[in-house]
Amino acid sequence: MAEHKPIVFSGAGEMPELVVSVSTMLWNKTGSWRYLKPAYLDSVPPCNEACPAGNDVEGFIRLIDEGKIAEAWRLLKQENPLPAVTGRVCFHPCEQACNRCHLDKPTAIQALERYAADHAPAEEVKALRPKSGKSVAVIGAGPAGLAAAYHLTRMGHQVEIFDALPKAGGLLRVGIPAYRLPDDVLDQEIAAIESMGVKIHLDAKVGQDVPFAKMLDFDAVFVATGVHANRALDIPGEDAQGVVPGLALLTKVALGQPVEVGMRVAVIGGGNSAVDAARTALRLGAETTVYYRRTQVEMPAFEEEVADAEIEGVKMEMLVAPVRILTEEGKVSGIEMRKMELGDPDESGRRRPVPVAGSEFIVPCDMVVPAIGEVGDLSFLPEDVKREWGKIKIDDFGLTNHPGVFAGGDIASAQQNVARAIGDGKRGAIAIDRFLHGETVEAIGGRVIIGQRGSVSVAQYLKEKGAHAKNIAAEKVIAFENLNMWHFEPLEREPMPRLGLEQRRATFAEINLGLNAEQAYAAAERCFHCGVCTMCDNCFMFCPDVAISHRTDGGYGYDIDFDYCKGCGICVKECPRSAMKMEEE
């Protein structure tokens, strides 16, 4: 640095017309005044943290925003093998966690996931690790089993899946009707996994068609059999002709088996199975009513599904419970119902339904569909594998007490949903991979956990590069208070285009039609990108010392010239998405 000589004016004639420096001021390293300095850091957006399947939500949305659909799909497939499925059926906790909720409506994350899955060109997913020579048996070709098989294959292991049903997919196939998840979409997602080298054995129920002992021939086992057995109503008349459990009805329809549906159908229950069964019965021509013992507020079914059911014409009666099923010549002729009222909360936190004495009444019907929940069948498992609350007991990563036997999905988890199952499959795959290499899960520490809610990232585990290589396993999750709302404006969330009501009622055609390119771009624009630098240039523009500049190597991100940065913090304050912080010098 050249030595600077002070400029001395002898009079007005030598001075500039305005108060301005006449020579370079670069000798004045204003950075020396600093005691706090700014830094760019990626934090976890709440959507990423909330996704039970561990998607890099913010990342794939940003790629769609940039027009990079194929890359968005590839990013999704780093974590979730079934984006076309979750993009349709997930209950999208990401949208509930979306910070945009506090401004107007959340970003349409699910619709965008579906858009990427539906519009990206089909591509082969290759294994990331060379063949290990190890083999893994997966019991159950549902979302948990498929996710485990997918990731284990990417990690270099040979996987075989054994499933009881004639078609793969588990509840995706037999529990979720085609109007929510079309058959061909599911077929494509499963075919993609098979083409990676995964063998799926169908009509191969372990404990019946295949002995469990065969599973122990493999180097590890992942149990993901789900819950398919109907929970009984435990009332007289349940064995009458015309009583068809919800899941059984849905399974028959899904597998193309003949189904007889009455003219007046009574569905008992308030979960997704009940609502799906009701909407299915409606489409098969029946007048359908759902009877639930609590109120709509307590119904476990997804709100959107309940609303859609009502629009389609499914009647809902709340605060009623069946007492006994009435029959005529062995066939269902009606149900005796009793009114309920809500009492104190039970262990689930919901108010307990209490029967109202003397309030019985008869509901005429010719078909009863009990759908009050499913339970798992654990009879095929060796006795020494610990159970708890009717499920397989596992730790955070799916290890059972039996070395080499892992579990996940509805058979092991209290949370029963597709995204959770996928997450369980991933955790199981990581744990099995560690096991097969003679290592523990503890050794990887919190590296693979996203935020604080337990979702895992296989990309982090395999040290793959994500979108702009952000640190998705960082600890800090960005809340709405961290954002600078001065830089965001309300933007309408466009509704999903849907099939007309008459068509919905009459067919099993998919109801949601998906966004088009223009709508997808508009939807992606609404994302705040909480905690992740999007190169919006605010810091660059607002810095009073012009100390922030674009990287000279053309790479992503900015350079801060700490010779001149005074640590004023304006850049941090004006970052709309809290992708910067001040730290002590």
Added chain:
Amino acid sequence: MKKVLMGNHAASYAAMRCKVKVVAAYPITPQTQIVEELSEMCADGRLDAKFLKVESEHSALASIIAASSAGVRTFTATSANGLALMHELLHWAAGARLPIVMVNVNRAMAPGWSIWSDQTDSLSQRDTGWIQVYAEDNQEVFDSVVQAFKLAEQVRLPVMVCYDAFFLSHTYEPVDIPDVGLVDKFLPPYDPEIYLNPSDPRSFNALVMPDLYLEMRYKMQVAMDKSKDVAREVGREFGEVFGRSYDLVEAVDCDDAETVLITTSTTSSPGRVIVKKLREQGRKVGLLKLRFFRPFPNEDICRVLAGKKRAVVIDRNISFGKSGIWADEIRGALTLIDDRPDVYCYITGLGGRDITPQVIEEIIADAESKEKPESLFYWKGLKP
């Protein structure tokens, strides 16, 4: 092309013709239509400018100062209490030597709350370093704003163009709006040498020690002095291009006058009527219309008033504890010559009260009935 426009819109058209690049203003009666019209001009593309919505007049001028420092032509407008809110930034804009043009519609200061014409608002910003020009009719409003840009950019001082609330701001008059090509011919693009430029970073408006501050202020004063000649030249050039020329003052029938009526703003119009009427009666009365308040046209005033018996100043303003401001400044200027007239100051028209031809006639008669002014000013029309 002649349009029938209210004074406010004449100002908008002038800013549009001058191709300002940034407009930031806060609404206040009676200025609102200036910025409303400019916002529409920006919206439909007639004006290619950034229109900033701000939350106060202080913020408006702060934004304009920033934009002007970044090297673009800027414009804003305000009135009365809005102007007062900008006060510290008025000093700033001048001290930073920024060629900002601002219209101030002269409106009474509150309280009592008044939206009507009164010059105290701009006159009480006398010492901030701004050039101040006062317009008599809507054509002069347009013309003064256009000349203001040329003047400001040459001397690097901000210019305030003032005119009466409602009498001009809201009154429709025919105004000739010249073709854009003609204005381009008169007013070249603003192209400063020094401006906020990250490629040529400088330190602006930094600390100036006691050993140099006086010199910077001296340079400002030099610019102010220089602006008299520049303003005359600009006014002359304006006449060449548009057919209407302007000077710092306008003298009507003053050569052999004994009494010179001194007016500003719209008061000059009925002033002309009365002077003509009195001349027809054989009375030796002339009119001196003042356009510039800063720089104060000492030389022109002394030249016109030398040897006259009396100067009768109508002040639609008051400096409490002293007198009418124009009269006061005139008295000060006249100390430069020996053969000076007696100065009679009449304060009237405050808060928009009409100054009719009859009022003016009575003022002149009153002044002529006295031997000497007995006080620094007289109230006209006061209801005691």
